[in-house]
Amino acid sequence: MDRQDQTSGLVWLGTGLFVVTGSVISLDIGTFTEPGAGLFPLIAGCLLVFLSTLILLKAMWAKGVKNRGLRDLWKGTHWPWVLSVTGALLLYSFLLERGGFVLTTVLLLIFLFRGKDPMRWGLAAGLSAGTAVASYVLFDRVLQVSLPDGFLGF
């Protein structure tokens, strides 16, 4: 039994069933001579269901392969840091338009620089501030990309 493939197979099977159900219920499938908006998603969903079922069956009957548990994927890795970075990015996207580009970017960069192998506070703060300001000037002012201003106005 290959738990890794079993898990991923179940996820894709669920996704495929969601797509098929959504296509049939919410969209017009049409016919093969007058295809509707739902036909192509339905075909994609059916393919997803079929292929994920094969993955599941293969995972259940895997021979000569040692049992691969889910925990094996993260053994000996710095997964808490990965989770932290992901959480920080999501928080950053939530605060970006409220706090403005420069302030939120400084905070994010300090967090990232100080993360796994901590940089000295002074260096991290200086590098973060310099990078955020330089990026703002380059993208917002020179390239006219329009970054969020926030309550500070930049």
Add this chain to the structure above:
Amino acid sequence: MLDSILLGIQVVLEPSSLLFCFVGVLLGTLVGVLPGLGPVGALSILLPVTLYMSPVQALIMVSGIYYGVQYGGSTTSILLNIPGEVSSIVTCIDGYQMARRGRAGAALGMCAFGSFIGGTIGILLLMVFAVSLVKVALRFGPPEYFSLMVVGVVLLTFLSSKSKLKSLTMGAFGLFLSTIGIDPMGGASRFTFGSFTLMDGLSLPPVAMGLFGIGEILINLERDLRKDVFETKGLIKTILPSMHDWRKSRWPIVRGSIIGFFLGILPGGGAVLASFTSYAIEKRFSRAPEQFGQGAIEGVAGPETANNAGAQGSFVPLLAFGIPCNVVMALLLATFLIHGITPGPLLLTQKPDIFWGLIMSMYLGNIMLLILNVPLIGLWVKVLRVPYEVLFPYIVLFCVIGAYSLNSSTVEVVIMIVFGMLGYLMKKFEYDPAVLVLAMVLGPLMENAFRRSLIIYQNSLFVFLERPISLALLAVAAFLLLYPLIWRRRKFIPVESAD
């Protein structure tokens, strides 16, 4: 043809084109040098910036990045034994051994010259084949286009190093993702959940940046990355290969150019497949195959030539048919579309300045790369010494800016982060994100061709089997799908993906 070439030269010699060609190849070399950031991640980040350029400038820069990456990737392969790009993996085998024997300069020099020759020959062949295939493409109708794209997705799956079944699953998922948004034919809202952002569909840049940029970063953060970089003092004095090196490398370079170009045309091919195949062939043809793996210069010259020729070859399907054959070309297609240009058989007649300007810029770009790579090796080595813990925040920052700038919306940033997490999990569970992205790009084109075929020919699904070219293409796809079952062999053939 001569008038067209002169038109292209005229376009390229404009100061703005020269500038963006230089910026593209410089950025491409830098991206190639930096492990952890591939051409797809870099192109995804820069795609929104191209909105502020003219179409010619954007295409010249983006193309320059792609073939520039092939030059840069060899530097880390030789000096660190870490491939900067997937297409430079084989260069590690003999290039690093040459460096250990004090011949890093000759290895780097041969990479630069071989890449230049491969790129130049590739461009010549591109000019011939792209123009010839345009005439073939004009005879294609919707059923043929649909079948060709099916072959493209299946072939990419076939060539993927991951499980074929998992790659096909990613293809199906990519096709579904491409349907999110407003149906272009009927106007119905599909899987948008009332979101205004999703009504425009999923933009490619945040998805690609997420899967290949953020996802790659998250995978790298899990591990401890250590680097030992060779000292390069005095290296530049010995950068030119010797006459003996040239004698040993001349036929690998010729073979690499031709093999690389034709392999580059294949869906899923490009530089990666070309470099691996070239190495295998050179080892097979060598009079001293036992020297491969010990510092044989043929093992560097052939693959590096092939990967540049392959990079040029991969432009052929896009320019002739409007169909990308790998993820990088998919992003180039996105660049075309963002600027309101549809690549394909009509590009040559409707926008000859763009078609020929792009091709001529490749000559110029290859010359710039040859000039850049020799004196800048010291600089690239300094860049390599920067710890990844300092580099990755900058990559994250550029990804965020790139995603936000698309629509001045944090929703695109969130989409990028979500796909970043997905990309991370996909790598953990051994799924290939390249197939997902290619299917997502081809999805709208496939659906359009599929539905038009059914409506126009009113013959249900038989229309794809009744037309000879379409039938032949579908037969190829079926063969590729059944081949692993028939022969029960799995060979590692790398595919052009994100790295």
